[in-house]
Amino acid sequence: MPRRSLPFAVLALLALPGCFSNNRHQGERLYVQHCASCHGDQGQGLERLIPPLAGSDYLTDHRGELPCLLRNGQNAVIVVNGIGYHNVMPSNKGLSPAQLTNLLNYIESHWGNEAAPRTIHDVEKQLEGCR
Incomplete structure (x- = not known):
C-alpha cells in the first residue's frame, strides 16, 4: 500500500464501527427494562403467580405466538411446565419489530432455552397475524 493511502485506510477503519448499530446487548437491556x-x-x-421463562416448555410450544404475546400482552390462563398461570401480562406496543426480535432472541437463548435465532423478517410476519 502506498504511503499516502495509509492515512485514508486508517481513517476508514476507524469510521467503520460507526456505520453499524450496537444492538448486541439490546435484548438483555429490554428484558431488564420490561420483563425482569x-x-x-x-x-x-x-x-x-408468574410463569418462569427459564427452561419453559411454553416458549418452545408457542414459538410462533410469542411476538404477538409480547406486543399485545395477555390475560388468559397459560400452562407452563405443567402449571397453570392466570395473571395479566402487560402489552409492549411501543417496541419495534427489531426490538421484539432482540428481546425474544435473548429470552430464547438463556436460562436453559436453546431456540434457533429469529430474524426481524420472521417476527414481522408473525406480527401480521396478531389480532
Missing part, C-alpha cells in the same frame, strides 16, 4: 420485574433476573418467575 415480573419474570425475575434469571427468568425464574414467581412461584405460582
Whole structure:
C-alpha cells in the first residue's frame, strides 16, 4: 500500500464501527427494562403467580405466538411446565419489530432455552397475524 493511502485506510477503519448499530446487548437491556420485574433476573418467575421463562416448555410450544404475546400482552390462563398461570401480562406496543426480535432472541437463548435465532423478517410476519 502506498504511503499516502495509509492515512485514508486508517481513517476508514476507524469510521467503520460507526456505520453499524450496537444492538448486541439490546435484548438483555429490554428484558431488564420490561420483563425482569415480573419474570425475575434469571427468568425464574414467581412461584405460582408468574410463569418462569427459564427452561419453559411454553416458549418452545408457542414459538410462533410469542411476538404477538409480547406486543399485545395477555390475560388468559397459560400452562407452563405443567402449571397453570392466570395473571395479566402487560402489552409492549411501543417496541419495534427489531426490538421484539432482540428481546425474544435473548429470552430464547438463556436460562436453559436453546431456540434457533429469529430474524426481524420472521417476527414481522408473525406480527401480521396478531389480532
